[in-house]
Amino acid sequence: MVRLDLEQSKGNMYQLHPFVWDCWAPSKVKIFVWRAIDGRIPTKSALAYRGITFSDLLCPFCSIEDEDVDHLLASYPFSVAIWEEVCRWVKIPSSSNFVDVKSILFFGNGWSSNKVKKKLLITVFFATMWSLWCNRNKKIFEGKAILIHKVLDDIKELAFLWLSIRSKISIREWSLWFGFNLDGMMY
Numbered sequence: 001m002v003r004l005d006l007e008q009s010k011g012n013m014y015q016l017h018p019f020v021w022d023c024w025a026p027s028k029v030k031i032f033v034w035r036a037i038d039g040r041i042p043t044k045s046a047l048a049y050r051g052i053t054f055s056d057l058l059c060p061f062c063s064i065e066d067e068d069v070d071h072l073l074a075s076y077p078f079s080v081a082i083w084e085e086v087c088r089w090v091k092i093p094s095s096s097n098f099v100d101v102k103s104i105l106f107f108g109n110g111w112s113s114n115k116v117k118k119k120l121l122i123t124v125f126f127a128t129m130w131s132l133w134c135n136r137n138k139k140i141f142e143g144k145a146i147l148i149h150k151v152l153d154d155i156k157e158l159a160f161l162w163l164s165i166r167s168k169i170s171i172r173e174w175s176l177w178f179g180f181n182l183d184g185m186m187y
């Protein structure tokens, strides 16, 4: 189903945002981000748009703003805190201009002229958005608390797993990855 979906939509995906798809995230996560760009992941706002009724559209975490994709993945306080931690980890200056999914991806694309570094960063960004989404679902459907350090660990482990499976980068030590030591990783 997912594979079919990807095959059918590949043309559009590459046409719209060619840079984004050149990373080591799995297909299901690429599809998730592709849908997120167009607001088509099942947040309350997106479901309401399709006719599902809620008592309110408020974000289940902050209860201040409506839950839509850009709020959830970029601008609500927990996401902001996660992006700050991710930026600190990958040693990029600041996430203050990460206002929505598109701005995050455009930043990733423009970050480095080194193709491998760019792919690496976009892979981390995909892992971040995917982890935010999975943890949101764990909280809503399983009542699990979401903690910043736990989500950050998820992101590091997930991106490491994807790199190990799909890239030719050899990471000699886990500590190099945790320190995001690029020189150590590229050798």
Ligand SMILES: [Zn+2]
Pocket (backbone or CB within 6 Å): 059, 060, 061, 062, 063, 064, 065, 071, 076, 077
């Ligand atoms: Zn919120």
